[in-house]
Structure formats: C-alpha cells, structure tokens
Amino acid sequence: MGKTxxxxxxxxxxxxxxxxxxxxxxxxxxxxxxxxxxxxxxDLRERGMDRVFNPDRIKAVIDHVxxxxxxxTALQGKIIREWAHRHKIKDFFDIGANxxxxxxxxxxxxxxxxxxxxxxxxxxxxxGAFGAFSAGIGTTDLEVGILKGVCAFRxxxxxxxxxxxxLPEGVFAKDIILSIIKKLTVKGATDKIMEFSGPVxxxxxxxxxxxxxxxxxxxxxxxxxxxxxxxxxxxxxxxxKDDYASREEAAADFKKWHSDPDADYAGELxxxxxxxxxxxxxxxxxxxxxxxxxxxxxxxxxxxxxxxxNGRIEDLRVAASILKGRKIAAGVRGIVSPxxxxxxxxxxxxxxxxxFMRAGFCVxxxxxxxxxxxxxxxxxxxxxxxxxTNRNFxxxxxxxxxxxxxxxxxxxxxxVKGVISDPREFSTTAA
Amino acid sequence: MKEFGGACVLLDRSDxxxxxxxxxxxxxxxxxxxxxxYILEDLKLNSFDPQTSLEGAKVIVxxxxxxxxxxxxxxxxxxxxxxINVVIAESFARIFRQNTFNxxxxxxxxxxxxxxxxxxxxxxxxxxxxxxxKITALGHGEHSASFELNPFDRxxxxxxxxxxxxxxxx
Numbered sequence: 001m002g003k004t005x006x007x008x009x010x011x012x013x014x015x016x017x018x019x020x021x022x023x024x025x026x027x028x029x030x031x032x033x034x035x036x037x038x039x040x041x042x043d044l045r046e047r048g049m050d051r052v053f054n055p056d057r058i059k060a061v062i063d064h065v066x067x068x069x070x071x072x073t074a075l076q077g078k079i080i081r082e083w084a085h086r087h088k089i090k091d092f093f094d095i096g097a098n099x100x101x102x103x104x105x106x107x108x109x110x111x112x113x114x115x116x117x118x119x120x121x122x123x124x125x126x127x128g129a130f131g132a133f134s135a136g137i138g139t140t141d142l143e144v145g146i147l148k149g150v151c152a153f154r155x156x157x158x159x160x161x162x163x164x165x166x167l168p169e170g171v172f173a174k175d176i177i178l179s180i181i182k183k184l185t186v187k188g189a190t191d192k193i194m195e196f197s198g199p200v201x202x203x204x205x206x207x208x209x210x211x212x213x214x215x216x217x218x219x220x221x222x223x224x225x226x227x228x229x230x231x232x233x234x235x236x237x238x239x240x241k242d243d244y245a246s247r248e249e250a251a252a253d254f255k256k257w258h259s260d261p262d263a264d265y266a267g268e269l270x271x272x273x274x275x276x277x278x279x280x281x282x283x284x285x286x287x288x289x290x291x292x293x294x295x296x297x298x299x300x301x302x303x304x305x306x307x308x309x310n311g312r313i314e315d316l317r318v319a320a321s322i323l324k325g326r327k328i329a330a331g332v333r334g335i336v337s338p339x340x341x342x343x344x345x346x347x348x349x350x351x352x353x354x355x356f357m358r359a360g361f362c363v364x365x366x367x368x369x370x371x372x373x374x375x376x377x378x379x380x381x382x383x384x385x386x387x388x389t390n391r392n393f394x395x396x397x398x399x400x401x402x403x404x405x406x407x408x409x410x411x412x413x414x415x416v417k418g419v420i421s422d423p424r425e426f427s428t429t430a431a
Numbered sequence: 432m433k434e435f436g437g438a439c440v441l442l443d444r445s446d447x448x449x450x451x452x453x454x455x456x457x458x459x460x461x462x463x464x465x466x467x468x469y470i471l472e473d474l475k476l477n478s479f480d481p482q483t484s485l486e487g488a489k490v491i492v493x494x495x496x497x498x499x500x501x502x503x504x505x506x507x508x509x510x511x512x513x514x515i516n517v518v519i520a521e522s523f524a525r526i527f528r529q530n531t532f533n534x535x536x537x538x539x540x541x542x543x544x545x546x547x548x549x550x551x552x553x554x555x556x557x558x559x560x561x562x563x564x565k566i567t568a569l570g571h572g573e574h575s576a577s578f579e580l581n582p583f584d585r586x587x588x589x590x591x592x593x594x595x596x597x598x599x600x601x
Contacts, residue, residue: 015601019582024601035458035505042461049598065459072459079461122502122526138504138530144597152529152583152593171488187444187496191525220499222525285446372501393450394472394498 004262006342007191009133009257012078013116021155028115030145032060032102036120040077053149060084061093061101061108064368068374069150099340099366102214102308103128103378106206109239113228113254118142118151119425121389123308125216128193129209130236131228131257136217155221156194157266158259159184163200164287165274165286167347172318173208174310174407177215178198178279180271184290190220192266195259201226206235207314214309218286227280228254233392234271254257276425281405284394292410295420302333302385303415304397305408307371310388311339313346315408321390322354322412322426329418335377337369338364360416373397386414432591433516433538436559437489439568440552444476445495449527452498452506455526463508470509470559490517490557491550492568497538498527517559519566521546532584539566545576561588 003011016024030053032040037060044050052058060080066076077094084092093104100317100419102123111117113131117124120142127134137151145151161180180194201209209226216224226232233240233250244250305311305319316338328334336356338344344366347353356363370377371389379385379401388411392403404420413423452473453466460466471481478484491497491510497520498506507530510518517537533536536557541549549557552570559566568574580588590596 021581022583038461039463039504047594070459074462075461076459120502120504122500124502136526138502138507138526138533140504140530140533140593143594144601147594148597148601150597150601154581186499187522188523190496190522217500220496220524239590310445352567372450374455374458389551391450392502393448394475395454396450399473 001264002159002262004195004259004263004265005131005227005257006133006158006223008195009114009116010156011027012114015150022068022152023155024150024152027118027145027149027151028057029110029117030058030142030149031101031117031119031124032058032080033064033144034062034076034080035064036139036142038076040120040139041079041083044147049147052146053091055087055089055101055174057149058089058146059091059105060089061104062098063101064097064372065375066098066365067072067199067368070184073383074246087090097341099343100308100311100368102210103312103339103343106130107342109236110430111237113232114257118145122217123214125223126210126214126220127310127364128213128216128223128225129206130232131226131254133223133225135222142349147221153222154191157191158192158195158338159189159267159269160195160197160265162268162270163196163273164197164198164270165200165272167200167273168276171276171278172407172409173204173211175279176271176273177212178281178405179276180288181215181219181287183269184219185287186218186285187220189216192219194219196224196225196226202229204231204241205314206231207312211309213284218390227258278407278412280420281392286390286392286405292406292420292422295404296422298404298420299384299418300332300386300414301383302335302377302379303328304335304370304377304385304387304389305411306337307368307389309390310338310408311337311343313343315388316343316347316352317350319408319412320355322409322416322423324355326359326416328360330413332361332418334415334417335370335374336361337364338366340366357428387412388422432589435517435561438556439488439490439554439557440485440488441554442476442479442493443550444493446499447474447493448500449498449503449506450500453503454507454575458503458505459576464512465511466505467512470513481565485513488515489517490519490583491521492546492554492557494546495521497523498504501526504530507534507536511536517557519557531586533593535588535590539578541576541578545574548574550588
C-alpha cells in the first residue's frame, strides 16, 4: 500500500506510538505569537521549566494586536519579546518588521516541503501549501512543543480534493475553498487532512495555495496540503539556492514527498471549477455559502481587505484592479491591512497604496487586527462587513457584527458599490 | 486527577464555536482565572443566560462539533475555572478535544441516540464512572451509556495533562 504525503511526513518524524491510532511527532518548526504564547511562557516559568528545545527551530512574531492597543496587549508583547531575547530566538519579528504570522513566516522561507509545523493558532494549516504537515494547536501543546519539540496527533486520514477545469475570470482560490467548505460542512473534514490536487492546483501561485490551505480548518481539517512542485521551488528559491544546483533539481527532490498513486484515502471529492462563480458567506458559519449573485444588494458598513487568508500582494493587486480610478461608496469604511512589511512596500512601489488611498481606504500596518475583532476595525452592534478573512462567527469582528467572507475582488466591488455585488460587473485587468 | 461529574447544563445546538465560548477580546488576559466571568458570553441560545444557567454546573452536554474554530485553549480554561471539567457531545472539533485532554479534562463522545436520550429526560445531573467508561444521566428518568476513551487520551487524563505526561516520557 502506498502512502499519502502526510503519511510520509509522519513516518519521517515518528518519535513514539503511545497506543493505537496515536503518534508523537518530532516537530521541525514551532511558531509562536503574542496571544497564545505568553500564557505558555508564564506557565513554564512557574513550573521552573523556562527552556526551549532548540531556539533555531522556534519562530516568533507579534502580530495579532500591534502596535499594542492597551496595557494588557503591551504586556503580552513584553512577555514574548523578553522570552525571545532570553532564549536567543533569532527569527523573532517585532514591530517595524512584523506581519501576520501565516504570511510572514512563509515569506521568510521558514517552512519547507516535508516539515512538521505547529503553532497556537488554528490557521497554521496554511503552511500545508508548501507540502508540509502544519497544524494549529492549543497552549499546552505549544508548551510541550517549546520544551520538547514533540506533539501528539492521531494517525492521519486524508480526503483527496481534485480540482479540475479552468478558473474563470473574477473567480479565485477563495471562491474555490468557500465552495469546498459548503460541500464538506464545518465538520466534514474533522481529524482529516485535505489534500488539494489536480490541474487547477498545479497552476496556482503559492499565494493562492495558501489561501486554500488557510481555510481547511473551517471544514474541521487538521491541515490542508498541496504537493510541492516547481511553483514551490520558485517561491523558496532564494532560501534554498545553496542546497540545490537548480530549481528543477529542488522540484525533483520535493517529489519524494508526493502521495503514491496507490495511497489510501478516506474520501475523494472532485470539483469542476470552470463554472464556479464568486462565492460569499451569508450566516455565522463558514459553510453557509451562496453564489454572490444571491446576496447582491446587501448593504455593508465596512470593507476589510487583509489577513492570513487574503492579505498578500497578489490579493492587494486584485482588489486594486477594481479600486483604480474609483471611489468607495459614501458611508462605507474601507480598511486594508497589507499582511507583511514586504507586502506593504511592494504595494507602495507598485502604486497600489495610492490607489487604495485615493479610493478612500484607510491603510493600516500589517496586523491580524479586525479579522478577530481585537483592533483596527472592530464592528459596532448591527454593522455589516464585507471581508477577505476566514471566519464569520457571531461576534468575530465585534459583538453583534455580521461578517460576509469573500475574495479580495468581491470585497473591492462591495466597497465601490456599498452593497455586496458580483465583481465581474466591473471591467478589470485582474489576472 | 480532576473530579468528574455532577450537575449538568444542556446546550441544544451543534457547532458551538470557540468565539462563543470565549470571545477574542478576552484573549489579552494573561491568567486563566481572569477569564472566569466571560464563559459562553456570546452564545445565543433560547433561554440560555451565561450569568445564571451555568450555576453549579460541572458538566456540559451538547450536540455535534463542539469547540470548532480557533485553537485558543482559553475555551477549555474558561470551563475549567468555572469547575466544568467534562463536556459530553456527539462530536468535537479536533483542537478543542485535544486541548481538553491536554488539560486532564474529559471530552466524551456519545452516539446521537444517547445524546438525544439525555436531552429527552432533561438531565440535571451526570454521574461519570471513568474506570467503567460509563455515564448515567439523571433527570425525568435515567439514561446510562457507555463511552470509549482513546487509550492515549485516557492516559493524559490519568497523568493530569499532556505537560506532565510529556515531561516524564520525552
């Protein structure tokens, strides 16, 4: 029997098998942010266990609330900052160099094919885009990860998701993943890996793959994963050029992780994307998804473009293609948060920031901010936001607020029209 | 090991998420105890009132996919500091379930029929026999059901959580 990519990664990292169906894995990368890590740090200190298993394999960032908004968030920053310095964690990204964790860590080349990655953040599944096993975990798992470099998982089962066809203009990875979650429901992939494959994935950029893997958790999945290939090698090239003679050689080496043709899957789903239209969520669960045409004319108070799902340069370019030369509707508040400093400076150089500002958007520093209602764009009771983020739970962006998840193009269209609308009505130059 | 069982509260909905259990705005707290007043603050459910409905409760009984969404262990801690060490459901979200066992607490999965029966008798108390892997719900009548813990999860509960277990073994 052949193995899936995840089974191969598990086999290569197996530390222990404590009972049937459970495995303890060695972890390559333990990532930390200032919301879920400080309690772990305090707890380890109280137990007299203030150690790290390997400072080079621990990465840290302050991203959820930055700059600090009050004394409590300032203290969270202080705790993780002092800890990172104390343990000589060199990949620590603090204010001025910080960005949304699931955007900045890949951008720095810190996740490689075949890696095992954990973080106290549910959207850690994003990094499966690189052909890694990458899972969100809680603070206790994080403590053990920091201390011992291991983490417990159940033996993985994989759902193979095959994407066929050609993505139509105006339709993006975000629309695909929303339609997949609609089909699977919020619990359809619990305890499972979502393995994305097929010609549509082969052609996708790393940004698009990250958008898809990012939302695997919204179907309950442990991780999303794509098979690492030439696109992966191109993205990682600046970081791996000393390890391989050429990009082709890197891509060929990555193939060792690819799922075998006779691998065993818990399920298989095939999607034809050629007829897919822009998608949007309508309720408080990410599986409550409709064609955007069915939601048109829903008025919005705020439009938010950013987050680990859709705050990358590719997303900003797409949104700007509609906003160029246009103004956002009266009464609508537009907020854009480039996900990393590099994204921000690229957007500046490409003139995108000017397009956003002329359109009437507020441009914030890189941060998770509004996505989880912690800062930089919290909604008031009864307000509605068209958002490129990943979660529409009741109260997510502020108590009593309603969040409609959509692609950056659809969010830009909502900003201009003041109501949710099919972005394909705009003539754009979007790729 | 913690104590398990006692008065229960029934939450008649599937997919109760971590943001409903503990909203993100409270994630700036640096102690578990500080979370105590905010338990299930954003849960909108019929006559449920987080201020009064949880009085004395030691066990939550609910439907499918409890704890979906965020990885925040705060969703487990807020139960723990309110003396709720057990959640019984048809199914759990993976991270929430793991966090529960990692804290030495119980996430018990029961078949739909047993959950239906517990709701039908409007259970007010759940007795838990961890060794015999059996629960007994008392309300308008009585309903007993067997459950099966994953052996590793069971070891975590016996050890008092994952940190104690891992520190000994790895």
